[in-house]
Amino acid sequence: MPATTNRKMSPVSITRVVIDDGFWSPRIETNRVVTIPHEYRQCKETGRIDAFDLTWRPGVEPVPHYFWDSDVAKWIEAASYSLATRPDPELDRLLDEVIEKIAKAQQPDGYLNVYFTVVEPEKRWKNLGMWHELYCAGHLIEAAVAHYEATGKRRLLDVMCRYADYIASVFGPNPGQRYGAPGHEEIELALVKLYRVTGNRKYLELSKFFIDQRGQKPSVFQRELEHLSDEDSRLNRYFFDKNGFDTSYCQDHLPVREQSEAVGHAVRAMYLYCGMADVAVETGDEALLRACRRLWDDVVNKKMYITGGVGSSRLNEGFTQAYDLPNKDAYAETCAAIALIFWSQRMLQIEADSRYADIMERALYNGALSGISLDGKKFFYVNPLASDGTHHRQEWFGCACCPPNIARLIASLGSYIYSESAENLYVHLYISGHADLNIAGTSVRISQRSDYPWDGDIQIEVEPDKAAEFGLNLRIPGWCRKASLALNGAEMDISSICNAGYVRIHRKWQPGDMVRLNLDMPVERVVAHPNVAENLGHVALSRGPIVFCLEEADNPVPLQRIILPRDAKLTAVFDEQLLGGVVKIQGEALLIDDTDWGDELYRFNPTAVRPYSFTAVPYYAWDHRTPGQMRVWIRSL
């Protein structure tokens, strides 16, 4: 594996991390025994898996869709991560079976795509802008890397190297090669993964080629259009023909190094930014990295829901102008929050700044986790921050990107917790369990135990094989206003050793050293920037990393009539029976009262308010009871 010398740390692979956590372990197990089998069944029953048999013939229903391959790929990736952390012979066998189908679908030249092999073979590479060929290839590459790392089996990896080699022969700057970039980014980050696992620099260069093709004049998507029929370019025209030709929908408005504002389809954008960060760090491309930082600031400071959801508009499944964050009409696709986690993790490794981990955690516990039901069988595609009671999770979608995406995130959660570098060990997330790392030439087991996210009291044990000098870096979350730290029982002064959001304890560690970190976790009232019009005069409640919401199930009144006075006492109570066990927030608010209103629609007398005891629950757990209204932002005084 090539060194990734330009980043400050590297994530610790899930194969070296054990999660034993009150919050996450049941979710990971549900993911393994419910979600992954459920998604396999869905892929099987909808024809997505058997489509790789290439037996489709004209007239047969269903017709494979050109994004089907990616759903199966993400399922393989999720299942592989699961297998990596928990042996499961049946799943192992099933993976081999599916992978074998995929391998056999590969064409003699290395090409591998169901739709453009059996349905419209003459249209291979004809519409990169809209037809998801390179996107599917990217997900299959990610699946191959995950399966190889989980099992050591090279079958899919070899297949995908052949496919990638073929793609690299078609696209590129050399004579006889062609221009082009994927309309839906994904292969860029996948090729860097393939480079890292194979050491073959060609894949990194191909990733950089695709990234550099973006934003050229004329646009590769405009050049492509010249060869497309009206019928075949219908979607392109729909998405690109906006007061003139405009490919900002797929981040093609400017060369990537000149980009400063997140635009267009949010998942496309996030996947691109992941690939940009990867290529930047692998090639030492500072201009590309600076663009990543600018785009990051734009997303996080102007275009992100408090839940970590991004992409506020249904129209483009993506970004609009700064501060345009409607609540009920929020799009905030589950995949976009997940992809923000991917990007955050990449930026975090590069920058070693906890602000990236803060966003990773925010999206993880809120806007991404909301995407899956507590029982692991239903999914949100769209994650609004207010509902009239009509928005519900579904078992599957025709466009089924979100279900396997959340499955692969949960199955790979271990890889987000720790990082290691030559002289430092980092703890980003407080999730109980342990990991085996290599720091300063020493094997170090780090264990942590807490009731996070419900409690901020965290015990960390450091067990180097032998005494060794290195830095233990513990994240002080951005949401935490008061933290304390003790080493082997002795209080430490955090402020003197805190840097970029991490307290660093640099010393010669002895086996059995114990660190205790206490993160004060009161209920907080969050306000949004006044430019967020809908949230003016409203607050959201958060505690630790968790964002709360009001649900009608707890508050059988019109939720928009609840007013939270500034001095209202707010109490956090753990309720084991509620929604799988959650902390709920209770408090005394006011309720706008209409009992003294008669028939009149307008009047001079102010509307009365009366005391109202409300309960708020974690946002991620909403929509599990009698359908009803939901609101994150609460009217306040």
Next chain:
Amino acid sequence: MPATTNRKMSPVSITRVVIDDGFWSPRIETNRVVTIPHEYRQCKETGRIDAFDLTWRPGVEPVPHYFWDSDVAKWIEAASYSLATRPDPELDRLLDEVIEKIAKAQQPDGYLNVYFTVVEPEKRWKNLGMWHELYCAGHLIEAAVAHYEATGKRRLLDVMCRYADYIASVFGPNPGQRYGAPGHEEIELALVKLYRVTGNRKYLELSKFFIDQRGQKPSVFQRELEHLSDEDSRLNRYFFDKNGFDTSYCQDHLPVREQSEAVGHAVRAMYLYCGMADVAVETGDEALLRACRRLWDDVVNKKMYITGGVGSSRLNEGFTQAYDLPNKDAYAETCAAIALIFWSQRMLQIEADSRYADIMERALYNGALSGISLDGKKFFYVNPLASDGTHHRQEWFGCACCPPNIARLIASLGSYIYSESAENLYVHLYISGHADLNIAGTSVRISQRSDYPWDGDIQIEVEPDKAAEFGLNLRIPGWCRKASLALNGAEMDISSICNAGYVRIHRKWQPGDMVRLNLDMPVERVVAHPNVAENLGHVALSRGPIVFCLEEADNPVPLQRIILPRDAKLTAVFDEQLLGGVVKIQGEALLIDDTDWGDELYRFNPTAVRPYSFTAVPYYAWDHRTPGQMRVWIRSL
């Protein structure tokens, strides 16, 4: 003229009313010298007038539209009202010229419609649901009645009687006649006008026939569809095919006497309700009148903007569910507010209850008057209650119903001020000038003088030819919380003589009797019913009949950040230089301040506020300065 025995009073015709008013006289003059000529030019230049020459041939542009006739008809009506109150030989001649064209367009059988004579003659009466034939006929009838009453000339009246006779031969319950009702109501109220001016009961019966056809099972519009091609029924299917066949768009969901909720296209609904009230009162149909009362309550208590605008949705140009009154996305068509005035006036004559006059006044000074610019040359079709600065009046519209509608309203304003009955004289609106009435067999001149709507001090002089006993009924507006009354200098106790919103001074009146009414007119904070979600936590400012708004021109800040504390002092100041001379409201509010916000999108520290001096102006006068934001509802504490 037949007696309309079932109503408590009758409006006083404009020919007997003289307006000499600081607020209205300049508007009526602008209407005469600017708006009516402007609208004539628009009708002329767009081909609407010359279309009556019937010279259109296939291939010629523009193709007459099937609603064009109605625009010319409403212009004739407006011009006739203007002529009735102010001699204008040139306008008189122009009217004759246009009327002559129309007369010559009448077919031998009496039929009169440009589109279905020259463009698609084979489609006469084929699609009553969508093609506006009867709607155009209705407006031409109204024009004919207005022109006859203004000038005594029978030319257009005779033409329209012939047309109405022909329509009455085609439609009806008798053998050889056909079913059908207009998709856009209008002819119902017009036929009652024609009945009242001619005394021919056939027209009243035809109006009742059309009203009774509505809401039958199967729907007349469904039966009609069976004979229409796919192409010809495109609009019908668009508006009627909503989870099954649903003609609530044109109030055809239930028989009219069973209706209780205002549904569908707002102008259609209002015109229907006018026709229902007319037929109810002329035929003594109590069930029909009860339906009018129920519908009235539904509109006014559940579905009306504070401006008197109705029909909140752009999708159906009409009603949605109760309390759905979005501000920025309000539709609130000018025609609908005008038609609410028409309906209010009818209900007022029947019921003698000031709540009808209150709504008439509310719509007149706000949601209708906003429809025309101060210079009389530009018009709103849509009247939102909030704007980001992109909504502006236009000189004309392809569908130009609103401009001539506001012109005919202003030209006929005199007829809304007074009513008379055998023993009573009513003053509904406080507009300076005088009227000559017949009460108790005596000629009575009533004069009033005030600075209304800016001031509530009103002087009324009663001058019977000779001493006569009758009741003088003066409206105490619903907006007025404190009124005082003096007769010839002696204070009177209002509460003992107030009934249904009118103070009644019944006595033997002597020439020169003077009444002084003082309506206290403080600035009021209005709140909306808590079910109006967008207005929760907001107040609107009103003073007298005038609703105010914030405009960016006076308040160069994000208007949604202005907060009005409950105890803020509010001052009304007349500003002669502002917007043609208006009272403006000034006060000390708070402004949500973002100067201590850095880059962050969310934070725990509450957002600061700072004092802010704001100015509000009358809503009707908005959009006359540098384009910018506007808001009626102001955030409040």
